[in-house]
Amino acid sequence: MLATRVARHRRPSFRSFTSTFRFTMPTSKPQPDSESKVLVLGAGNFGCCLADHLGDSEHRVYLWSREAEVVKHFNIHRKHLKYLPEHNFSKNITAVGPELPGADFLHGMDVLLFAIPTQFLRENLTILNRSLNIDGNTKLPLLIFVNKGIEVGTNALTLEIIADTCGASVARAATFISGPSFAKEIILRRPTSVSVASMTEAEANKTTNLFHEPHFRCYTGSDPIGLELAGALKNVYAIAAGMSDGLGYENNTRAMIITRGLAEMTCIGTAYGASPLTFLGLAGVGDLFLTCSSSSSRNYTVGYRLGKGESLQTIISTLGSVAEGVSTAKGVKTIIDKLGVSAPIAEQVYEVLYNGKETQTAVRELMDMPPSRELDLPPQAGGPARQLMLKLGL
Numbered sequence: 001m002l003a004t005r006v007a008r009h010r011r012p013s014f015r016s017f018t019s020t021f022r023f024t025m026p027t028s029k030p031q032p033d034s035e036s037k038v039l040v041l042g043a044g045n046f047g048c049c050l051a052d053h054l055g056d057s058e059h060r061v062y063l064w065s066r067e068a069e070v071v072k073h074f075n076i077h078r079k080h081l082k083y084l085p086e087h088n089f090s091k092n093i094t095a096v097g098p099e100l101p102g103a104d105f106l107h108g109m110d111v112l113l114f115a116i117p118t119q120f121l122r123e124n125l126t127i128l129n130r131s132l133n134i135d136g137n138t139k140l141p142l143l144i145f146v147n148k149g150i151e152v153g154t155n156a157l158t159l160e161i162i163a164d165t166c167g168a169s170v171a172r173a174a175t176f177i178s179g180p181s182f183a184k185e186i187i188l189r190r191p192t193s194v195s196v197a198s199m200t201e202a203e204a205n206k207t208t209n210l211f212h213e214p215h216f217r218c219y220t221g222s223d224p225i226g227l228e229l230a231g232a233l234k235n236v237y238a239i240a241a242g243m244s245d246g247l248g249y250e251n252n253t254r255a256m257i258i259t260r261g262l263a264e265m266t267c268i269g270t271a272y273g274a275s276p277l278t279f280l281g282l283a284g285v286g287d288l289f290l291t292c293s294s295s296s297s298r299n300y301t302v303g304y305r306l307g308k309g310e311s312l313q314t315i316i317s318t319l320g321s322v323a324e325g326v327s328t329a330k331g332v333k334t335i336i337d338k339l340g341v342s343a344p345i346a347e348q349v350y351e352v353l354y355n356g357k358e359t360q361t362a363v364r365e366l367m368d369m370p371p372s373r374e375l376d377l378p379p380q381a382g383g384p385a386r387q388l389m390l391k392l393g394l
Contacts, residue, residue, distance in 0.1 A: 028173060029110065029139035031206050034058055036110040038210075039101065039141075041124065043070055045083045045321060046146060047115030049183035050211075055090025057213060062109075064097045071095040082320075087187055100124070103131035109141045111210060117322045118149030118158060118232075125165040132166070142206050143170065146177045148231035149324040150331030157228045160388055168393040173200045175207040176224045178231040179282035180290035182297075186216070193217040195283040197227040199392075219282065225385055226278030229269045233346070234288040235325030236332055237261030239303035240349050241292035243359045246307020257345065258292050263375060264343040268332070271339040271378040273385020299325035306352060307359050329353050341378060344369060 036059045040051040043065035055061045065071050073081045074095035078088050096105075106112070106128065116124055132140060145158050156164070163171035179194030186192055196211075196218045198204040208218040221227065237257060244253045265288065266279040278284055291297040295304070302323045305315045316326065333350040336343045348362040 028142040028203060028206065031110055031142060031210065035060060036210060037108060038062070038111040038113060039064060039096075039106070039109045040113045040115060041100075041128075042115030042117075042147075043067075043074075043080065043083070043095070043097075044115060044117075045183040046181075047113075048080055048083050048089070049186040050113065050115065050146065051093050052087070052089050053186055053211070053213070053216060055092035057211075059092065059210070061090070061093045062101075063093055063095045064101065065095060066098045068098045071097045084184065084187055100127055101131075103133065106131050106141070107133075111142045111144060113144045113146065115146050118147045118151055118161075118324065119327055121145075121147060121158060122151065122161050122165060125161065129166050140170070140173075142203065142210070143174045144177060144207055144210075145174060147324075148178065148228075148235065149328045150232050150335075152327050152330055155331045155334050157225065157232075157388075159224055159228060160391065163388075163391050168391065171392055172394075173203050174198065174224070175200075175203045176227050176231075177207065177211070177218075178227050178287060180286040182290070182294070184296065189215045191215055191217075193219065193282055193286075195219055195221055195227055195278075195281055197221040197224040197278075197283075199224060221278065221281070223275045223278045225272065225388065226269050226274030227283045229272060229274055230265060230279055230281075230284040231287060232324070232328045233265045233268060233332060234261075234284070234291055235299040235323070236329050236346050236349050237265070237288060238291035238297050238299035239306070239323075239325045239329070239353075240345050242297075242300040242303020242305075243307040243349075243352070244303075244363070245300075246304040247359055247363065248307075249363075254293065258289060261292070261345055262288055264341075264345055267376070267378060268336060268339070268341050268343055268346075270381050271341045271383075272335070273382035273388075276377060298323040302326060303349075312353060325349075326353060335384070339378070339383070342372075 038054050038059050039062045040047050041064045043063050051061045051063045070081050159171055162174050175198040177194050177196050181192050181194055196204050196207050204220040208220055212218045241254055241257045244257055262285055266276050269279055270276045291299055298321055302315055329350045332346050344366055348366055351357040352359055352362050
C-alpha cells in the first residue's frame with residue numbers, strides 16, 4: 001500500500017498552466033453580428049488571404065501595407081503586386097499605408113488582425129500602442145494574431161511580446177489562430193479548419209464567430225502557449241522534411257521525420273508548460289503534416305534546396321518571402337538547451353542552417369544514434385510558462 005501511494009505521489013502532471021485560467025471579462029469592444037470593421041496589418045500571403053475571406057463574408061476590411069506601390073496598385077486593380085497576383089480581391093477591401101494608421105482610425109476598428117512576421121512585431125506593436133491608448137478607458141478592438149515564430153534575441157513568443165509592448169491585460173485577451181491553412185487554398189474556398197486560442201474564452205469565441213464559414217471551420221481552445229509553440233516548431237521540422245526530399249529520400253523517411261518531429265514538438269511544448277494535447281490538434285500535427293509534405297510550404301522549400309546543395313544565403317535571397325523556420329531554429333536551439341530536452345532533429349536543422357554542417361552528415365548522425373524510448377514526456381514541466389504567467393499577472 002505504501003509503495004502504491006508513493007508511486008501515485010510521484011506521477012508527474014502535464015496539465016498546462018494556461019488551462020487553469022478562465023477569463024470571462026473581455027477587454028475588447030462588443031462585436032457586431034455582421035459588417036465588422038477589420039484592419040489587417042500585413043499584406044503578405046496569409047494576411048491577404050484572410051482579408052479576402054473576411055471581405056467575402058461581408059465585413060469591411062482595410063489591408064495595411066508598408067509599400068506605397070502595393071497600396072496604389074491594389075486599390076486601382078483589386079489585385080496584389082506580389083502575392084496571389086492573379087486573384088481578384090473582394091470589393092469590401094481597401095488597401096491603406098504605407099504609414100501605420102493613427103489613433104482615430106484604429107479606434108474606429110472592431111478588429112485588428114496582425115499578420116506581421118514575428119521578427120517585426122515588437123517594433124510595430126510599440127508604435128501602435130501609443131495610438132491605442134491602452135491605459136485609458138476606451139474599449140479596444142478585438143486583437144488577433146496569425147504570425148508564427150520565436151523572436152530572435154529574446155526567444156519570446158508573441159504572447160510575451162504583446163505583454164512587453166501593450167501590457168498584461170492586453171496579452172491575456174489576445175487571440176491566436178493557427179493550423180493547416182495554405183493561403184492559395186483559402187482564396188479558392190477549399191475546406192479548411194484552424195485552431196483559435198486565447199486565455200479569455202469570450203475573445204476566442206468572438207474570433208471564431210468572425211471567421212467561421214462553411215468552408216473555414218474554427219475550433220477554440222485555451223492554450224495559446226501550446227498553439228504558438230506548435231506553429232513555430234513545425235516550421236523547423238518542415239525544413240528537415242524538405243532536406244530529406246532534396247537528398248532523394250522517399251516516403252519512409254518523410255513519415256519518420258513527421259512522426260518523430262511531432263514527438264519532439266510535444267516534448268518541447270510540455271517541458272515549456274503547454275498541454276501535450278494541443279500538439280495533437282490542428283495547430284500541431286495538422287499543420288506539421290501540411291508543411292512537411294507540400295512544396296507550397298516556404299520552409300519545406302528552404303530544406304529541399306538545402307538538400308539539393310544550395311547555400312542558405314542564396315536560398316533566402318531568392319525565396320521571395322519569409323521562411324519563419326530559419327529564424328525560429330535559433331530560438332528552438334536555445335529553448336531545448338535551457339530545458340534540457342532531447343530534440344535531435346531540431347538540433348541537426350540548427351547545425352545545417354548556422355554551423356555549415358552538410359545535410360548528408362546530419363542525416364547520418366541522426367540515424368547512427370543509439371536506440372531510445374519512442375515516447376517519453378519530460379518529468380519536469382512548466383518553467384518558461386510559469387514565468388510568462390507571472391508576467392501576465394497570473
